[in-house]
Amino acid sequence: MRIHADLTPQDRYQDVVMLIDVLRTSTVAPVLFERGLETLALTPSLRSARGAARQGWLLLGERQGVPAEGFNYGNSPAELAGMDFSGRRAVMVSENLPRWLATVAGARRVLLASLYNAAAAAEVASRQAQERIDLVGCGFEGEPDLDDALAAGLLAAVLGERLPSAARTGSTRFALSLLRAFPDPMEALWQSVSGHYLRRVGLERDLAFAAQVSMSGVVPQLVGQQEGAGSAPLYLFAPAPRPS
């Protein structure tokens, strides 16, 4: 077994991918399922999202920190944690994680992982993986960002406890160094470029929310995709089954 970290997505995954966008998609996705959501569709295409909304899906997305026009809610995990989505389906538009789904969708399994669901995500990944787990940070505008790099380090540490004989590549050890350097995750989120952006639009509380470690047992897993009305498909996620 091999554990590898990429600070931005590459084009070569085959086995299990843990896709990381701490601020905020891979943090908010577990929250939605905790609050009863049945299916989550992610897409970078506003038009595909609006098409789904016409079929009764809730529409989640923001521009500059507030829900976009015609959207039901924004992307804020701190806000959405107080809602009830029982029996609903939702489509979420965001500019970062969804645009990488086309790149990683060829892997055998794609999980959404964050600090918030770290232990559960490691448990699912270590059970699913045949030979390799890739920890893949989405970064910010195609460049490495500290929030996702730190989470890759935390996930590598938790995976290391479950898979003590797994080989860790150099970049995994780099991510583990970050974990040692930032014992308080909030500090790393605060310094990250994504964190700067959220602070600027008044969403500091999402940093505090996303800095919580292993609070959720939900691990969103890519289960399929369907044609969208726009330029990109809808990527469908549901909670990975876990042994009870």
Next chain:
Amino acid sequence: MRIHADLTPQDRYQDVVMLIDVLRTSTVAPVLFERGLETLALTPSLRSARGAARQGWLLLGERQGVPAEGFNYGNSPAELAGMDFSGRRAVMVSENLPRWLATVAGARRVLLASLYNAAAAAEVASRQAQERIDLVGCGFEGEPDLDDALAAGLLAAVLGERLPSAARTGSTRFALSLLRAFPDPMEALWQSVSGHYLRRVGLERDLAFAAQVSMSGVVPQLVGQQEGAGSAPLYLFAPAPRPS
């Protein structure tokens, strides 16, 4: 002006590249010139290096921490800092930095930068650059490594003092976060994968040497290349001219 950091070399540089291999090529290169060397050739090809040696060049290189058979010296900055290379030419073989020279050689200027020559390298780069400076870590076996990432952060900080209005891309801010997280560079070198390797072969003193900040005024600059006897050319370096 734009300052960008890459934790591993990419294939897109046009203006000024500061190529970083703290452990050890971009640390040892300034040392050799300080000790009187006239020209330094770098190559990943053992055969090209041996060809140059037949023409009177000193041959520098290691296998497992000791000078390779038939080589005059190893790659240890701590050791070479005590030698006299006045009037000599040397060819150095190493597996990491030299193999990236083909990738970056298309840039208008290629400088070797490290913690050891940080201030001087920033001075030269800020004078040479027309629109962009790329801080390019060599990493370890193609993956990011902490020694070079930290040095990218330090170089970004020093460049920022000289070019206060330069834009810093996201990855530059990521590298700057590392600099804040590791106020003692030795700690980062110690944790790096390259540092682990050197410690294993008994070369801890090279970590201490490479952790020194801005001790050298020498900035090796790519000045040309010549055909080698082996699979790769010899990349020729000389100190960049500096205003007196």
